[in-house]
Amino acid sequence: MTEIIQSxxxxxxxxxxxxxxxxxxxxxxxxxRLINFxxxxxxxxxAYTLLLTKGLPVTFRILLAVAVTVALSLIMEFxxxxxxxxxxxxxxxxxxxxxxxxxxxxxxxxxTQGESIGxxxxxxxxxxxxxxxxxxxxxxxxxxxxxxxxxxxxxxDRTDIGLQMRAAAADFRTARLLGxxxxxxIVFAFILSGALAxxxxxxxxxxxxxxxxxxxxxxxxxxxxxxxVGGLDRLLSATIGGFVIxxxxxxxxxxxxxxGRVFLNSxxxxxxxxxxxxxxxxxxxxxxxxxxxx
Amino acid sequence: xxxxxxxxLIGPALLVVGVAxxxxxxxxxxxxxxxxxxxxxxxxxxxxxxxxxxxxISFGHVSFVALGAMSAGLATTPVEIKSRSMSELFPxxxxxxxxxxxxxxxxxxxxxxxxxxxxxxxxRLSGLQAGxxxxxxxxxxxxxxxxxxxxxxxxxxLGPIPETTGFVQATVGLLLAIVVAYFYQATRHAxxxxxxxxxxxxxxxxxxxxxxxxxLAFTISGAMAGLSGGLLAHLFGSxxxxxxxLDLTFITLAMLVVGGIGSxxxxxxxxxxxxxxxxxxxxxxxxxxxxxxxxxxxxxxxxVVLGIIxxxxxxxxxxxxxxxxxxxxPLARRGRTAPGG
Numbered sequence: 001m002t003e004i005i006q007s008x009x010x011x012x013x014x015x016x017x018x019x020x021x022x023x024x025x026x027x028x029x030x031x032x033r034l035i036n037f038x039x040x041x042x043x044x045x046x047a048y049t050l051l052l053t054k055g056l057p058v059t060f061r062i063l064l065a066v067a068v069t070v071a072l073s074l075i076m077e078f079x080x081x082x083x084x085x086x087x088x089x090x091x092x093x094x095x096x097x098x099x100x101x102x103x104x105x106x107x108x109x110x111x112t113q114g115e116s117i118g119x120x121x122x123x124x125x126x127x128x129x130x131x132x133x134x135x136x137x138x139x140x141x142x143x144x145x146x147x148x149x150x151x152x153x154x155x156x157d158r159t160d161i162g163l164q165m166r167a168a169a170a171d172f173r174t175a176r177l178l179g180x181x182x183x184x185x186i187v188f189a190f191i192l193s194g195a196l197a198x199x200x201x202x203x204x205x206x207x208x209x210x211x212x213x214x215x216x217x218x219x220x221x222x223x224x225x226x227x228x229v230g231g232l233d234r235l236l237s238a239t240i241g242g243f244v245i246x247x248x249x250x251x252x253x254x255x256x257x258x259x260g261r262v263f264l265n266s267x268x269x270x271x272x273x274x275x276x277x278x279x280x281x282x283x284x285x286x287x288x289x290x291x292x293x294x
Numbered sequence: 295x296x297x298x299x300x301x302x303l304i305g306p307a308l309l310v311v312g313v314a315x316x317x318x319x320x321x322x323x324x325x326x327x328x329x330x331x332x333x334x335x336x337x338x339x340x341x342x343x344x345x346x347x348x349x350x351i352s353f354g355h356v357s358f359v360a361l362g363a364m365s366a367g368l369a370t371t372p373v374e375i376k377s378r379s380m381s382e383l384f385p386x387x388x389x390x391x392x393x394x395x396x397x398x399x400x401x402x403x404x405x406x407x408x409x410x411x412x413x414x415x416x417x418r419l420s421g422l423q424a425g426x427x428x429x430x431x432x433x434x435x436x437x438x439x440x441x442x443x444x445x446x447x448x449x450x451x452l453g454p455i456p457e458t459t460g461f462v463q464a465t466v467g468l469l470l471a472i473v474v475a476y477f478y479q480a481t482r483h484a485x486x487x488x489x490x491x492x493x494x495x496x497x498x499x500x501x502x503x504x505x506x507x508x509x510l511a512f513t514i515s516g517a518m519a520g521l522s523g524g525l526l527a528h529l530f531g532s533x534x535x536x537x538x539x540l541d542l543t544f545i546t547l548a549m550l551v552v553g554g555i556g557s558x559x560x561x562x563x564x565x566x567x568x569x570x571x572x573x574x575x576x577x578x579x580x581x582x583x584x585x586x587x588x589x590x591x592x593x594x595x596x597x598v599v600l601g602i603i604x605x606x607x608x609x610x611x612x613x614x615x616x617x618x619x620x621x622x623x624p625l626a627r628r629g630r631t632a633p634g635g
Contacts (some may be wrong), residue, residue, distance in 0.1 A: 035422065079605075079609065080612065082405075082609050083609070083612070086612040087612070088421065088422070089345075089349070089351050089551065089555060090551060090555075090608060090612045090613075091546055092422075092425065093349060093351075093544075093548055093551045093608060094549075094551075094605060094608040094609060095550055095610075096544050096548070096599060097544075097604040097605040097608055098524065098601075098605050100544060100545075100548075100597070100604070101598065101601025101602060101604075101605055102601075104594065104598045104601055105595035105601075106599055107594055107597070108594040108595065189364055206621050223314065225425075225426055225430070228422055228423060228426045229426070232422065243501070260630045262437075262440075262441040263437060263438070263441060264437075265433055265434065265437040266433075266434045266437045266438055269430035269431075269433045269437075270430070271413070271425070271426070272430045272436060273416065273427050273430045275421060275433075276423050276426065276427050277415055277419070277427075280418075280419055280420075280423045292378075
């Protein structure tokens with residue numbers, strides 16, 4: 001029983017991390033129809049910022065990490081402007097090219113070896129409740145994840161700009177015709193999504209304290225899969241999709257026999273294919289959404 | 295066949311022969327780089343057969359390359375080496391011994407068969423869903439090859455594989471890919487598929503079975519990708535699962551998009567230019583003399599420069615270098631360009 005609860009707790013922790021990344025991807029997709037592969041490099045940038053500020057006060061490091069990712073996210077927004085009229089294929093490959101470029105800049109700058117970040121490492125200590133060991137970072141992940149999801153839900157639900165973002169996500173052209181300023185909404189989405197990248201980067205930096213050029217890339221891949229599996233057309237479904245991927249990953253790795261654990265990815269992505277076949281518009285989208293079904 | 299139509303085949307083929315001729319007079323590592331370019335281009339042409347005609351992005355094609363490379367490699371690695379270093383292999387694989395050409399045939403057949411099996415469910419999907427599903431295929435393929443030591447060398451390098459992909463084999467392989475792509479493009483199957491790319495609803499209501507046409511293109515393209523994999527294994531002389539994974543997936547897709555999705559000419563131009571640039575930069579990292587100018591780049595610059603150029607082309611010329619058009623007959627009257635694909 002305690003083992004099951006332990007798995008559940010770990011699953012929720014990884015799930016909330018992926019959910020935040022999925023939300024970051026979903027926010028931008030909503031207003032621009034752009035899947036940003038380079039989102040991982042924002043997370044990586046947060047990690048490297050923490051690395052370069054090693055030894056400085058924690059608050060300063062946190063603020064600087066957020067500033068760097070938001071700035072980088074804004075630069076990306078500017079660079080991606082020509083893509084607003086491009087075909088989905090070109091968009092996808094271009095953001096990948098940017099991701100590839102940034103990863104290799106990191107390789108050139110820092111090398112592939114990976115360096116220890118040293119950020120709030122004490123959060124990796126665990127405390128025990130009724131036989132279940134919970135690391136502080138698990139608790140922090142869940143709380144921070146919850147707080148940010150709630151904050152963004154509030155922003156989208158209760159503020160003007162949030163309303164405009166939702167309108168743009170639902171039907172960009174009509175929203176523009178009704179006076180929603182496209183660039184403003186897109187810029188705002190990139191700011192939020194950049195800030196989220198910093199949060200994800202910081203929480204990851206505690207758990208996997210090695211800054212490498214692919215630090216964020218391997219978080220964004222499952223998050224992105226989660227976004228599509230959950231359902232791209234709505235922010236909530238995309239976020240839940242991210243959560244589910246993280247949760248299921250942990251569940252599977254605890255369920256699989258020890259010699260089968262290396263095939264975790266095969267099982268996980270096999271499930272992804274099945275879900276896509278059964279519910280191509282997303283697990284958490286009810287009925288037929290706008291997407292064509294051919 | 296009018297000269298204008300034939301030119302769409304002859305033009306790319308001439309370019310390839312030209313590149314091969316230039317390459318064949320070089321030597322050493324430069325010569326090797328030219329062969330890498332030719333084999334990579336054959337993979338991009340394979341990718342074009344599906345992606346160009348259907349308009350659906352496939353992240354999964356390197357799975358077929360991987361299967362082709364691993365099977366061709368395994369079939370030509372000496373039996374005594376296999377029994378020594380890969381003791382867990384299934385007996386049938388441990389005893390398998392094929393010639394160079396047979397192993398390439400095997401790679402193509404397996405690539406096509408795998409694409410068909412995977413395509414049966416996945417070709418029902420469109421757009422991003424199809425993209426993610428094919429992405430799942432490459433992840434699974436890599437995961438299995440990397441960890442299952444009964445079908446290969448798992449995480450270690452497979453080899454030594456006879457290095458039989460010389461200039462002739464690399465060039466013939468690419469020309470074969472171009473010919474297959476050209477003749478497939480001219481069939482009514484490909485026409486129906488392109489109709490579905492332009493307007494799925496209209497195509498469907500004119501009686502096009504989109505699923506079937508996609509599956510056919512995916513299978514042909516998978517067989518071609520398998521063959522490229524075989525060529526690749528015989529080029530490098532050893533192969534690891536990392537070589538045929540995400541980097542190759544994205545770089546070949548980028549070549550296709552840089553050239554211009556939708557035309558064979560675009561696939562060939564994109565592949566030759568980006569792969570050529572890649573190879574040139576790889577040489578430049580080891581110092582190269584270009585028109586009396588000594589170039590010596592710090593290692594690692596190659597991928598950064600490549601990334602910048604790819605991103606720049608995609609951002610400022612999103613329809614690619616050729617705008618997705620076929621090569622038009624140079625003596626045609628001005629202002630008449632054949633519409634692409």
